[in-house]
Amino acid sequence: MNLNWLDAFLITGLFSVFMVIGLALLLHLQMGLARIANFGVVGFWGLGMYVYGVLYVQVDWPFDDPWRFLLSALAGVVAAGISGLLVGWLIADLDEDGVLLGTFGFATIVWILATTETALTKGALGLGGLQFPYRLGNAKQNEALWLLILIVVVALIMLYVWRVHRSPYGRLLVAVGGNEPLAQSLGKPAFRTKLGVFTVGAAGMGLLGVMYGVLERFLETSNLGVDLTLAAVVGLVVGGTARLWGPVVGVALTVGLFDIVIQSYIPLPKSWYGQAIPVLREMVFGAVLIGILLFRPLGILGDMRRDKLMRSMHGE
Amino acid sequence: MSDPSGAPILEATGLRSGYHGITVIKGIDLEVRNEVFAVLGANGAGKTTLLATLARLIPSMSGVLRFLGEDVTHTPAFETAARGIGYVPQEKGVFTDLTVAENLTIGGMIGDRAVDERMSEVFELFPDLAVLRNQVAGTLSGGESRMVACGRALMQDPTLLLLDEPTAGLSPLYVDMFFEKITEIHRTRGVGIILAEQNATKALQVADRVMVLSLGEAFLVEEAGNLTTEQLKEGYRI
Ligand SMILES: Nc1ncnc2c1ncn2[C@@H]1O[C@H](COP(=O)(O)OP(=O)(O)OP(=O)(O)O)[C@@H](O)[C@H]1O
Ligand SMILES: [Mg+2]
Numbered sequence: 001m002n003l004n005w006l007d008a009f010l011i012t013g014l015f016s017v018f019m020v021i022g023l024a025l026l027l028h029l030q031m032g033l034a035r036i037a038n039f040g041v042v043g044f045w046g047l048g049m050y051v052y053g054v055l056y057v058q059v060d061w062p063f064d065d066p067w068r069f070l071l072s073a074l075a076g077v078v079a080a081g082i083s084g085l086l087v088g089w090l091i092a093d094l095d096e097d098g099v100l101l102g103t104f105g106f107a108t109i110v111w112i113l114a115t116t117e118t119a120l121t122k123g124a125l126g127l128g129g130l131q132f133p134y135r136l137g138n139a140k141q142n143e144a145l146w147l148l149i150l151i152v153v154v155a156l157i158m159l160y161v162w163r164v165h166r167s168p169y170g171r172l173l174v175a176v177g178g179n180e181p182l183a184q185s186l187g188k189p190a191f192r193t194k195l196g197v198f199t200v201g202a203a204g205m206g207l208l209g210v211m212y213g214v215l216e217r218f219l220e221t222s223n224l225g226v227d228l229t230l231a232a233v234v235g236l237v238v239g240g241t242a243r244l245w246g247p248v249v250g251v252a253l254t255v256g257l258f259d260i261v262i263q264s265y266i267p268l269p270k271s272w273y274g275q276a277i278p279v280l281r282e283m284v285f286g287a288v289l290i291g292i293l294l295f296r297p298l299g300i301l302g303d304m305r306r307d308k309l310m311r312s313m314h315g316e
Numbered sequence: 317m318s319d320p321s322g323a324p325i326l327e328a329t330g331l332r333s334g335y336h337g338i339t340v341i342k343g344i345d346l347e348v349r350n351e352v353f354a355v356l357g358a359n360g361a362g363k364t365t366l367l368a369t370l371a372r373l374i375p376s377m378s379g380v381l382r383f384l385g386e387d388v389t390h391t392p393a394f395e396t397a398a399r400g401i402g403y404v405p406q407e408k409g410v411f412t413d414l415t416v417a418e419n420l421t422i423g424g425m426i427g428d429r430a431v432d433e434r435m436s437e438v439f440e441l442f443p444d445l446a447v448l449r450n451q452v453a454g455t456l457s458g459g460e461s462r463m464v465a466c467g468r469a470l471m472q473d474p475t476l477l478l479l480d481e482p483t484a485g486l487s488p489l490y491v492d493m494f495f496e497k498i499t500e501i502h503r504t505r506g507v508g509i510i511l512a513e514q515n516a517t518k519a520l521q522v523a524d525r526v527m528v529l530s531l532g533e534a535f536l537v538e539e540a541g542n543l544t545t546e547q548l549k550e551g552y553r554i
Contacts, residue, residue, distance in 0.1 A: 168425060171414065172422065172425070174411070174413050174414060175414065175422050177413075178413045178414070179411055179412070181405075181408075182405065182408060182410075182411065183411075184392075184393040184394050184397070185371060185393060185397045185402070185403040186394065186422060186426070187397040187398035187425065187426035187472060188398075188425055188426070
């Protein structure tokens with residue numbers, strides 16, 4: 001296959017767009033339906049990535065890939081899921097602000113651990129020694145295949161979110177998110193439902209973290225800042241949650257603009273990529289978020305009424 | 317249908333509950349059978365707290381609660397709801413993001429009968445809801461919301477319905493209609509009803525028995541017909 005059109009920049013750009021789409025879709029379940037304002041996306045993502053990386057590199061495995069990879073990756077996903085269960089349980093009784101701070105605090109803890117536990121993570125130096133679970137030929141072919149696998153995973157996430165949307169379970173989530181005490185009296189375990197979606201979302205975010213770690217084959221603590229959470233939130237907010245395509249379109253417009261269009265198709269001095277573009281990206285994302293908050297006085301969560309989708313579901 | 321002599325549906329013994337360690341319900345004994353049981357009392361008497369405790373939404377501090385003969389003192393609210401306790405709160409009784417039809421559908425998640433069948437029964441009882449079925453519940457008027465909340469609870473095919481001041485703040489026309497519906501629900505469906513009310517006159521028209529709640533204690537429990545104005549005044553502390 002001729003892959004000339006696909007260079008390393010474009011692969012990372014596309015990977016980042018699809019990955020953030022996946023994160024935004026999972027966030028949509030947590031925030032859009034169940035109204036859990038998760039501002040710690042990067043924490044679950046990063047925990048998955050680091051648990052995978054540390055186990056893969058630091059454990060003296062008695063066997064090699066694919067088992068070594070599969071077990072490390074599975075551990076990353078499970079760790080992210082369990083942390084979701086714990087964090088979700090801890091923030092259960094907090095109000096919206098508390099949830100926001102709690103999840104943000106969790107992400108900060110993950111970042112601190114990755115930075116300070118240098119014996120395991122190599123801290124700010126970065127953890128190398130990772131590899132693709134397969135060898136196709138050259139690096140580009142390996143990366144292209146991994147991108148393809150990510151696209152399949154994100155498509156599956158989308159299918160899952162779509163199914164939840166259409167199911168009674170999805171409606172229960174909206175009910176619990178909107179009025180938890182009342183949802184208790186519906187005869188279904190409301191709290192468990194809410195915790196369930198938070199856990200599944202966290203595990204999914206961990207999986208995307210593992211996949212990113214594999215693509216980069218080098219884990220850096222600088223990835224654990226607020227950037228990724230911001231990207232997922234902005235994508236979700238820009239696209240809106242009235243339709244399932246909202247997060248997809250939102251992320252494509254925001255992350256896509258920076259990580260693909262500007263990165264690959266606008267001829268800028270190469271020296272800008274390191275510092276100037278990422279800084280500009282954060283500034284624009286922040287401004288977009290503020291703009292939306294200003295012009296949608298209901299705020300992020302208020303704006304996430306999924307009523308249109310529910311409406312279309314009932315054939316109106 | 318009223319059978320105040322039959323087996324009790326709900327029994328409470330020495331029930332105490334409240335908020336943040338402060339006791340509001342101070343040891344209530346009560347036995348509700350298949351009847352309309354009114355809980356009267358002034359503002360702050362503890363009616364809402366009592367009903368929420370019976371619905372298991374507020375944990376009891378002590379005492380025993382039995383539903384259909386089984387101890388449910390520590391059973392989670394969703395489970396007592398699944399066993400047949402329907403609850404319509406005084407406020408915030410609808411899911412504002414969902415449409416009227418979705419509110420009803422979600423009430424029908426438990427139980428065996430077809431949801432469509434139950435929904436058409438609710439529409440028979442509250443014809444207005446059929447017209448509003450696709451409206452988002454957050455945009456309904458107060459009276460319409462009450463109907464939805466009530467309809468949602470009925471979708472659960474409850475054995476016992478807890479209604480917390482279903483007519484507070486409604487126009488007289490609505491109030492009359494609502495009390496008629498309450499009687500109808502009890503008569504035609506055999507649902508036991510606990511009705512918290514301030515409006516003693518109206519409540520006494522539909523109730524079989526009455527409890528007057530005063531500062532979190534049962535001032536008296538009496539056949540509705542036997543209650544005197546003096547007793548009522550004393551219970552209301554006026
Ligand atoms: N969430 C709460 N936290 C602390 N105290 C509360 C809470 N809710 C109610 N109370 C207190 O409990 C007491 C009983 O309140 P409750 O709402 O049960 O009265 P009520 O009989 O339903 O009154 P009303 O007729 O006004 O609805 C009041 O003194 C009230 O201040
Ligand atoms: Mg009250």
